[in-house]
Amino acid sequence: MTETAHRTQAQRREQTRTALLDATIDCLVEVGYARTSVQEICARAGVSKGAVQHHFTAKAELMAAAVEHLTTKLRRQLAASLDDLPGGGTGVAAAIDLLWAGYSGTLSTAVTELWVAARTDPELRAAIRPVDRALGRATLEHVTQVAGELPPERAEMLFWLTVNLTRGLALDAELGGDPARRRQLLEEWKRIAVLLYQDATTAPS
Amino acid sequence: MTETAHRTQAQRREQTRTALLDATIDCLVEVGYARTSVQEICARAGVSKGAVQHHFTAKAELMAAAVEHLTTKLRRQLAASLDDLPGGGTGVAAAIDLLWAGYSGTLSTAVTELWVAARTDPELRAAIRPVDRALGRATLEHVTQVAGELPPERAEMLFWLTVNLTRGLALDAELGGDPARRRQLLEEWKRIAVLLYQDATTAPS
DNA sequence: TGGAAAACATGACGATCAGCATGTAAGTTC
DNA sequence: GAACTTACATGCTGATCGTCATGTTTTCCA
Numbered sequence: 515m516t517e518t519a520h521r522t523q524a525q526r527r528e529q530t531r532t533a534l535l536d537a538t539i540d541c542l543v544e545v546g547y548a549r550t551s552v553q554e555i556c557a558r559a560g561v562s563k564g565a566v567q568h569h570f571t572a573k574a575e576l577m578a579a580a581v582e583h584l585t586t587k588l589r590r591q592l593a594a595s596l597d598d599l600p601g602g603g604t605g606v607a608a609a610i611d612l613l614w615a616g617y618s619g620t621l622s623t624a625v626t627e628l629w630v631a632a633r634t635d636p637e638l639r640a641a642i643r644p645v646d647r648a649l650g651r652a653t654l655e656h657v658t659q660v661a662g663e664l665p666p667e668r669a670e671m672l673f674w675l676t677v678n679l680t681r682g683l684a685l686d687a688e689l690g691g692d693p694a695r696r697r698q699l700l701e702e703w704k705r706i707a708v709l710l711y712q713d714a715t716t717a718p719s
Numbered sequence: 720m721t722e723t724a725h726r727t728q729a730q731r732r733e734q735t736r737t738a739l740l741d742a743t744i745d746c747l748v749e750v751g752y753a754r755t756s757v758q759e760i761c762a763r764a765g766v767s768k769g770a771v772q773h774h775f776t777a778k779a780e781l782m783a784a785a786v787e788h789l790t791t792k793l794r795r796q797l798a799a800s801l802d803d804l805p806g807g808g809t810g811v812a813a814a815i816d817l818l819w820a821g822y823s824g825t826l827s828t829a830v831t832e833l834w835v836a837a838r839t840d841p842e843l844r845a846a847i848r849p850v851d852r853a854l855g856r857a858t859l860e861h862v863t864q865v866a867g868e869l870p871p872e873r874a875e876m877l878f879w880l881t882v883n884l885t886r887g888l889a890l891d892a893e894l895g896g897d898p899a900r901r902r903q904l905l906e907e908w909k910r911i912a913v914l915l916y917q918d919a920t921t922a923p924s
Numbered sequence: 925t926g927g928a929a930a931a932c933a934t935g936a937c938g939a940t941c942a943g944c945a946t947g948t949a950a951g952t953t954c
Numbered sequence: 955g956a957a958c959t960t961a962c963a964t965g966c967t968g969a970t971c972g973t974c975a976t977g978t979t980t981t982c983c984a
Contacts, residue, residue, distance in 0.1 A: 523951055523960060530961080546839035548753040552942065562963045563943090569961090573942065623838075626890075630835045633828075633893045634751035642894065671907050678887030678904065685831075685886055688838045689847065699883065702876050706911065728930060728981055735931080757972065767933045768973090774931090778972065 531569055533559040535583040538576060542624040547631040552576070577628065578641035584624055585645040589652060592616045596656040605660045606711045607704045610676050613653075614700055617680040618687055626684070650677070661711065668714045672707055679703060736774055738764040740788040743781060747829040752836040757781070782833065783846035789829055790850040794857060797821045801861040810865050811916045812909045815881050818858075819905055822885040823892055831889070855882070866916065873919045877912055884908060 521529070537559035541550040552573055556566050570576040595612045599605050616622065629646075632639040658669045683696050726734070742764035746755040757778055761771050775781040800817045804810050821827065834851075837844040863874045888901050 521951085526950080526961060544839065546836060548836055549839070551940080553940080564963050565961075567943075567962095571943095626835060629890065629894055630831060631751060631753055634749065634754070639894065646894070671904065674900065674904055675884065675908060678891060679880065679884045681887035681890055682883030682885065683887075685834065685890070686883060689834055689844065689851070695879065699876065699879055703880060706915065710911065726981080731931060731980080756970080758970080769933050770931075772932095772973075776973095 527569075530559070530561055530565055532583070533561065534566055534569065534576065535580050538580040539584055539621070539624045542580075542627045543620050547627040550627075574635075574637050577638055580624075581628055581638075581641050582645055584621060584628070585649050588616065588621045588625065589649050591619075591621065592649075592653050593656060596653070596660070599660045606672075606708050609657055609660055610700070610704050610707060613657075613673075613676050614680050614683070616653075617677065618684045622684060623688065626681075626688070653677075663715050664711060665714065668710075672710065676703070676707065732774075735764070735766055735770055737788070738766065739771055739774065739781065740785050743785040744789055744826070744829045747785075747832045748825050752832040755832075779840075779842050782843055785829075786833055786843070786846050787850055789826060789833070790854050793821065793826045793830065794854050796824075796826065797854075797858050798861060801858070801865070804865045806865060806868075811877075811913050814862055814865055815905070815909050815912060818862075818878075818881050819885050819888070821858075822882065823889045827889060828893065831886075831893070858882075868920050869916060870919065873915075877915065881908070881912065 534555060537555045538550070540558055541555050545554065552563060552566055555576070556563055559565075566576060570579060592612070595616070596609070599608055599612070625646075628638065628642060632642045654670060654673050657673050658664075658666060661669045661672075664672075683699065687693070687696060739760065742760045743755070745763055746760050750759065757768060757771055760781070761768055764770075771781060775784060797817070800821070801814070804813055804817070830851075833843065833847060837847045859875060859878050862878050863869075863871060866874045866877075869877075888904065892898070892901060
């Protein structure tokens, strides 16, 4: 069927590697961190336990690699959607929508699983922190470019407030909270943010 | 040492039961949901595996009971601190502080562990949803009593925004985000909330 | 005060886990 | 095209998991 003919060693390597990492993400999303076993992962990836052993010395290393894989994907997704944003007040509302979309998708669900698990796992935690900080800073940079007229401090404040609110809402969504209320809260927050944006731009301190 | 003399059956029952539930919470906070095993729990509670078997037919039932135990504790803690709150603008700021304190403590850490785990565990999810909703509604009632001059809709909106923001910040705190920034964000949100409060009370509609 | 019942302990069971040792197939190099 | 290396598969091992069957202690009731 598919061209299984000739594959470079490097091709084979990265192919199964990404298959394993994608399968890990799927596993985190579908069965959760607690029941994400190596066996389950390589069953989904279509490879054997020996393969994961060959690529990663231990499960922790697989998870660390999954963190990076995951963050890279999220970063690309956010960057792609944040690139073409209008400026001004409507831009603020649009940016909030995009941040919500980014932080409530399946990728972020997997991130949350790893994040919560990392609280009691120093090794995983050490793997997550730097890439997450980098993601945050990169996203912040995109956002501040959109709201250029705003003082950087104010823009940063608005950004982090939005991110943390969004994460709380995402947590609510995961357990099946009322979607209508979430939408209402998000709309309210957009109104507030636009208001603050106008205040800061028309009457700068 | 301690008076191990006479204990009613009911006393014995509830004593080991609460010991088990408290140990479960400790376990969730210290080692996380993924590594919270029955053995670990009853080791911390100082009882045998047979005991937990006698009180709870399965581990899932223990977790469900822990959810209720946990929520009851959190509810009491929040109610106690929310009871004596000043009214008006300063009351809003104080209420936000209290909500943050409530949603960032060890009890809420345990709740988050269970919450995230419940996403992929329908049984646990079914146990969590009703008690969590009840907690939310009860807390909301306390808060709305504080901000009596505010239209109920507005108060509810402010409450849920605060709760979700706080949960996001709590998640950030769990992974070791910058405490100074969190404090800054919380202060900013309090300023915003007070501002909105004043707007809504001085110029209704 | 002695037997019934509840509360709890002990030990074993099958299942599953992560990790390792060993074998086989695919690609590379000369 | 033959030695060699890399990529992957198979099967095992000890540890740990949740659950259960059975024994022991404590309280209760008549």
